[in-house]
Amino acid sequence: DVKVTQSSRYLVKRTGEKVFLECVQDMDHENMFWYRQDPGLGLRLIYFSYDVKMKEKGDIPEGYSVSREKKERFSLILESASTNQTSMYLCASSFTASGANVLTFGAGSRLTVL
Amino acid sequence: AQTVTQSQPEMSVQEAETVTLSCTYDTSESDYYLFWYKQPPSRQMILVIRQEAYKQQNATENRFSVNFQKAAKSFSLKISDSQLGDAAMYFCAYKLGAQKLVFGQGTRLTINP
Numbered sequence: 001d002v003k004v005t006q007s008s009r010y011l012v013k014r015t016g017e018k019v020f021l022e023c024v025q026d027m028d029h030e031n032m033f034w035y036r037q038d039p040g041l042g043l044r045l046i047y048f049s050y051d052v053k054m055k056e057k058g059d060i061p062e063g064y065s066v067s068r069e070k071k072e073r074f075s076l077i078l079e080s081a082s083t084n085q086t087s088m089y090l091c092a093s094s095f096t097a098s099g100a101n102v103l104t105f106g107a108g109s110r111l112t113v114l
Numbered sequence: 115a116q117t118v119t120q121s122q123p124e125m126s127v128q129e130a131e132t133v134t135l136s137c138t139y140d141t142s143e144s145d146y147y148l149f150w151y152k153q154p155p156s157r158q159m160i161l162v163i164r165q166e167a168y169k170q171q172n173a174t175e176n177r178f179s180v181n182f183q184k185a186a187k188s189f190s191l192k193i194s195d196s197q198l199g200d201a202a203m204y205f206c207a208y209k210l211g212a213q214k215l216v217f218g219q220g221t222r223l224t225i226n227p
Contacts, residue, residue, distance in 0.1 A: 004158075031213045033213075033214075035217075040123065040219055041219060042118075042120075042205060042217045042218050042219040042220050043205065043217040044217075045214060045215075045216075048213060048214065050212075050213055058214070090159065092159075094213065096212060096213060101147070101209055101212070101213055101215070102149075102161055102164065103151075103159075103161070103215060105158050105159040105160070106158065107157070107158050108158075
């Protein structure tokens with residue numbers, strides 16, 4: 001019954017590596033989001049996409065990029081990972097037409113950058 | 115900028131008792147949505163309850179209810195008859211624009227048996 005799938009639950013990478021975090025949803029949602037979760041800071045929006053090939057910056061886009069080539073898939077890319085990107089990354093999706101825009105979340109990807 | 119503030123980093127309650135989690139927000143809009151999400155340990159974030167600002171009646175979902183004070187920009191979550199399964203991080207969120215949600219810092223709720 002999993003509806004938003006994040007490809008990796010745990011990753012360990014080295015400083016300077018390129019990192020891909022993948023997210024797939026099977027609900028035909030238009031909107032997809034990448035949030036970063038840190039203790040005491042809550043969830044902060046990195047990027048979101050409201051359609052294929054469309055993207056908008058969130059509150060903390062620096063050091064990240066995204067790709068949405070297909071409606072069901074939204075990838076977060078760290079071009080050159082740094083230790084301050086060690087965090088939990090949450091993917092979510094939603095329908096625009098739902099009004100309330102209720103988010104469905106994935107299980108999260110915990111990234112450690114050494 | 116719209117902000118959401120949860121002033122209680124941690125709360126604890128005895129099983130079967132009632133607990134209230136606080137949330138305040140800042141907005142210049144008149145119509146909007148507010149949410150409470152729950153993140154159990156090592157599990158996915160799920161929606162607990164939502165409130166439309168134009169509705170004066172407070173939302174209720176079984177043991178979960180909200181106290182929505184629009185003028186005060188306050189949106190607290192009350193959990194009645196607390197159960198062990200209620201232990202989680204709780205996040206308050208505000209819908210900004212057509213798609214984006216802004217989240218608070220979170221409150222970790224512990225249930226004592």
